[in-house]
Amino acid sequence: MKIQVSTIPPEGLQRLASYDPTTMDMDRSDVRLKEPFEVDAFITKVDRELVVDVEIRAPLHLSCGRCLEGFPWTVRTDALLSYRVQPADIVDITDDIRQEVILAYPTVPLCQPGCKGLCPSCGQDLNVASCAHQRSPVKPHQE
Numbered sequence: 001m002k003i004q005v006s007t008i009p010p011e012g013l014q015r016l017a018s019y020d021p022t023t024m025d026m027d028r029s030d031v032r033l034k035e036p037f038e039v040d041a042f043i044t045k046v047d048r049e050l051v052v053d054v055e056i057r058a059p060l061h062l063s064c065g066r067c068l069e070g071f072p073w074t075v076r077t078d079a080l081l082s083y084r085v086q087p088a089d090i091v092d093i094t095d096d097i098r099q100e101v102i103l104a105y106p107t108v109p110l111c112q113p114g115c116k117g118l119c120p121s122c123g124q125d126l127n128v129a130s131c132a133h134q135r136s137p138v139k140p141h142q143e
């Protein structure tokens with residue numbers, strides 16, 4: 001999204017933009033973006049400062065960090081971006097939008113909170129079935 005500073009009215013301006021992540025180098029080994037995502041921006045200008053309040057919703061395709069199963073997830077994040085500007089400037093906020101989305105990725109994606117993962121010996125997905133390597137469940141620790 002490019003913002004021409006001279007066009008921002010005193011009361012601010014609402015803008016909606018759609019980004020195509022396939023051209024923005026945003027994938028991580030366990031995070032893929034395939035569909036366009038939307039950014040809702042409210043732009044205000046106070047003296048020499050341009051403030052952009054953005055709301056981002058981006059559909060992600062994640063791989064579970066334990067069982068490697070793929071699953072969809074939507075990242076939602078808000079950010080307040082600000083720029084020192086001159087009246088004739090055109091500000092491109094695309095790279096900051098990209099950074100905000102990447103910062104909001106889950107550190108370790110999990111397909112479900114209690115994902116059991118894969119057996120380290122045979123690779124069996126333990127959410128689906130148990131295998132010979134798994135001992136019977138340990139009893140909860142009792143005082």
Ligand SMILES: [Zn+2]
Pocket residue numbers: 064065066067068069110111112115116117
């Ligand atoms: Zn999993």
Ligand SMILES: [Zn+2]
Pocket residue numbers: 119120121122123124131132133134
């Ligand atoms: Zn096993």
